[in-house]
Amino acid sequence: MMLKLAKCGYHSTHPEGLLIDRPNGSGCYVFVLFKSHAHVTVNGRTSTVSPDTWMIFRPDTPYRYRSADRSFVNDWLHFAGEEADSLLRELELPLDKPVPAIHSGSLSRLVMELQRSTWLGGPLQERIIASDLNGFLLKLGNLRRLRPGSEQMARYFVQLSEIRSRIYSTPQQRYTIDGLAAEVSLSRSHFQHVYKELFGCPISLDMIGSRLEFAKYLLENGSQPIASVSLMCGYENDTHFMRQFKKFTGKTPSQYRKSCTSPEPARSHDLPVQSL
Incomplete structure (x- = not known):
């Protein structure tokens, strides 16, 4: 089974703020690139994340996040597939933990391209999206390895x-x-x-x-x-x-x-x- 993108959003803007509450998890992996300050609660523990921070939530993790400022902006992906578990383990991407984004602009552009792929249509759309999603996770892992030491x-x-x-x-x-x-x-x-x-x-x-x-x-x-x-x-x-x-x-x-x-x-x- 290929990686499957359930839905995604590029530069989703909420002028009046946003609250996401999933007490039983979302049922799939969720990637969020925070572009605004947010309060994030994972398994009952709350922390405040800064802009240019990303997180990947496990499918069964109880979590919620809400905007710390009046306006809220983020990029996000919901994805699944049998390959997802093994790929995330291989790339050693942290789950349920905030990670400072290196080159957040490039990550955001990748989400934008994924969103465009969902609008593409055609007989090869599913394979194209799976390939783009695989590339996104690989680049995310690569950028994390490039993280400077100080x-x-x-x-x-x-x-x-x-x-x-x-x-x-x-x-x-x-x-x-x-x-x-x-x-x-x-x-x-x-x-x-x-x-x-x-x-x-x-x-x-x-x-x-x-x-x-x-x-x-x-x-x-x-x-x-x-x-x-x-x-x-x-x-x-x-x-x-x-x-x-x-x-x-x-x-x-x-x-x-x-x-x-x-x-x-x-x-x-x-x-x-x-x-x-």
């Missing part, structure tokens, strides 16, 4: 994640470390320290890696001169590009392009077998 690092996680995404999506842009550090109001040295602490590599290597990955794509799929590839990847001169490309790939750009277009020698087990 509150100080967590302060910059979203901003630096967006910077890293921009570096890889626009490799032709000539970024400077000083310019990127200024975007988040950090000194150059502190910015480099926080970036490496969060992502496990220096920002300088990410900047080089994004350019070289784009260069390899252009060399594999186009016939532009090497100088043009260099310019398209943000290098100021092709000599520096060729030197850096060889240093990190072990081949010159020309050698790399040739290796992509030349057929590989046939291996013995690839040869056709003649019948006797």
